[in-house]
Amino acid sequence: MSEIPGDLKFLKSHEWARVEDDGTVRVGISDHAQAALGDLVYVELPEVGASVQAGNGVAVVESVKAASDIYAPVSGEIVSVNEALTDKPETINEDAFGDGWLFVIRPSDRGELDELLDADAYAEQIENEDH
Amino acid sequence: MTAKTVLNDTHRALGARMVDFGGWDMPINYGSQIEEHHAVRGDAGMFDVSHMTVIDLHGPRTRDFLRHLLANSVDKLKVSGKALYSCMLNERGGVIDDLIVYFFDDAHYRLVVNAATRAKDLAWIEAQAKDFDVVVKERPEFAMIAVQGPNARGKVIALLHEGDRPRIEKLGKFAAAAAQGPHGMPLFVARTGYTGEDGFEIIVPEEHAVALWQALVDAGVKPCGLGARDTLRLEAGMNLYGQDMDEDVSPWEANLGWTIAFDEGRDFIGRSALEAQKAEGVKRVMVGLVLDDKGVLRHGQKVLTAQGEGEILSGSFSPTLEKAIAFARIPAGEPGDIRVDIRGRELPVRLVRYPFVRDGKPCEGI
Numbered sequence: 314m315s316e317i318p319g320d321l322k323f324l325k326s327h328e329w330a331r332v333e334d335d336g337t338v339r340v341g342i343s344d345h346a347q348a349a350l351g352d353l354v355y356v357e358l359p360e361v362g363a364s365v366q367a368g369n370g371v372a373v374v375e376s377v378k379a380a381s382d383i384y385a386p387v388s389g390e391i392v393s394v395n396e397a398l399t400d401k402p403e404t405i406n407e408d409a410f411g412d413g414w415l416f417v418i419r420p421s422d423r424g425e426l427d428e429l430l431d432a433d434a435y436a437e438q439i440e441n442e443d444h
Numbered sequence: 445m446t447a448k449t450v451l452n453d454t455h456r457a458l459g460a461r462m463v464d465f466g467g468w469d470m471p472i473n474y475g476s477q478i479e480e481h482h483a484v485r486g487d488a489g490m491f492d493v494s495h496m497t498v499i500d501l502h503g504p505r506t507r508d509f510l511r512h513l514l515a516n517s518v519d520k521l522k523v524s525g526k527a528l529y530s531c532m533l534n535e536r537g538g539v540i541d542d543l544i545v546y547f548f549d550d551a552h553y554r555l556v557v558n559a560a561t562r563a564k565d566l567a568w569i570e571a572q573a574k575d576f577d578v579v580v581k582e583r584p585e586f587a588m589i590a591v592q593g594p595n596a597r598g599k600v601i602a603l604l605h606e607g608d609r610p611r612i613e614k615l616g617k618f619a620a621a622a623a624q625g626p627h628g629m630p631l632f633v634a635r636t637g638y639t640g641e642d643g644f645e646i647i648v649p650e651e652h653a654v655a656l657w658q659a660l661v662d663a664g665v666k667p668c669g670l671g672a673r674d675t676l677r678l679e680a681g682m683n684l685y686g687q688d689m690d691e692d693v694s695p696w697e698a699n700l701g702w703t704i705a706f707d708e709g710r711d712f713i714g715r716s717a718l719e720a721q722k723a724e725g726v727k728r729v730m731v732g733l734v735l736d737d738k739g740v741l742r743h744g745q746k747v748l749t750a751q752g753e754g755e756i757l758s759g760s761f762s763p764t765l766e767k768a769i770a771f772a773r774i775p776a777g778e779p780g781d782i783r784v785d786i787r788g789r790e791l792p793v794r795l796v797r798y799p800f801v802r803d804g805k806p807c808e809g810i
Contacts, residue, residue: 348461349461351461351472351473351476351477351671352476352477352478354740354761355738355739355740355761357739373787375739375740375761377477377478377671377675377760377761377763378472378477378671379742380740380742380787399738406476
């Protein structure tokens with residue numbers, strides 16, 4: 314299991330969120346989540362321009378084993394999606410916290426970021442899940 | 445409570461991701477299910493299938509008993525070591541379980557049944573066996589390792605006692621024989637499997653299972669989890685009990701008609717129900733589907749046909765074909781254009797004859 318980058322925030326449902334320099338929020342799934350799902354084979358991404366609500370399902374990742382909804386960590390507008398995943402969904406398995414990102418949201422309420430788990434709290438949650 | 449096979453610590457030491465599988469703590473993969481799948485298609489992989497239930501049947505009337513118990517006919521087994529795939533039915537013609545029966549002699553046969561159905565199978569078999577004075581003996585002291593792939597037989601044979609090699613080399617498909625493995629361990633080697641590749645399923649006394657596993661690893665056989673086993677058997681067009689058929693599904697409705705033997709005068713359990721269904725016309729059929737669009741067919745998805753709705757039984761991403769494949773049960777009759785409802789979107793699928801993959805290659809028309 315790779316280290317959890319300290320600048321990330323998390324949902325309990327294993328999505329990560331990173332605030333970029335321009336104030337947008339990049340979203341992916343954690344390394345723990347990709348390992349639990351197994352080999353990813355298909356990603357259904359949201360439309361650029363779509364408006365999303367924090368906590369709602371906006372994307373789907375499918376592994377050989379199961380389909381899994383991806384929830385928006387914050388509300389706002391989708392400004393970009395990772396098209397490269399359409400042909401190479403396994404990128405998420407290889408680099409969940411980097412090249413395996415899913416989409417970028419321009420948040421409408423930055424206060425929602427404070428509701429997310431920090432890296433330590435998330436690490437503690439998955440630690441507890443494993444026992 | 446979760447049961448563990450004798451290889452549990454071995455799986456964990458290899459870094460397996462473990463899951464609960466019918467009450468057993470089993471490896472789903474050792475890293476990448478897709479790599480394991482390809483290892484079996486292209487070389488040799490192995491699976492711990494020790495959770496499966498081995499049952500020995502003894503008594504002078506064992507053959508008569510099995511002629512009554514099973515929908516396929518053990519009369520086809522004439523040579524010691526020969527094996528047969530069969531369904532065990534209830535009186536309604538529903539499938540209690542599917543199994544493999546091995547013939548030793550008229551007074552001794554062996555069944556290998558599914559793990560998840562162990563308790564009900566044993567209860568059913570014991571109840572039926574009473575009238576035939578057959579002794580039903582579970583053999584929990586056995587472990588089982590399936591070694592599968594184009595190079596599987598060669599790698600296993602190289603580990604056997606020299607004197608046994610020519611005999612096991614010549615073993616036909618669906619036949620089994622005893623042989624000595626590494627350090628003289630006693631093995632029961634069957635040329636059977638659940639992957640669509642050649643290979644062996646090896647029954648070994650528990651105390652030797654770890655040593656046999658290690659010898660196979662050293663011979664270059666890749667440990668594979670039950671995840672790969674599932675995609676391999678689906679590509680090979682093999683049913684999974686509980687997903688593709690159960691007690692409310694007859695062999696006719698599960699594409700298992702080929703396993704029913706209506707030999708004259710043999711009164712097997714479920715026969716009259718099967719004959720009645722056949723005479724009336726079977727209402728549901730099991731078909732193979734391929735999704736050419738992106739997406740994954742999954743168990744429980746709704747299937748739309750010109751004759752009405754059906755549902756996906758086993759469905760998954762096929763690593764060999766790199767697209768989704770599935771079994772579905774749909775109403776009988778001309779289905780027209782078939783669609784599958786995936787999260788509210790109706791995607792077109794192709795009806796195909798399966799197996800989808802055989803001996804490492806996509807089948808024609810897939």
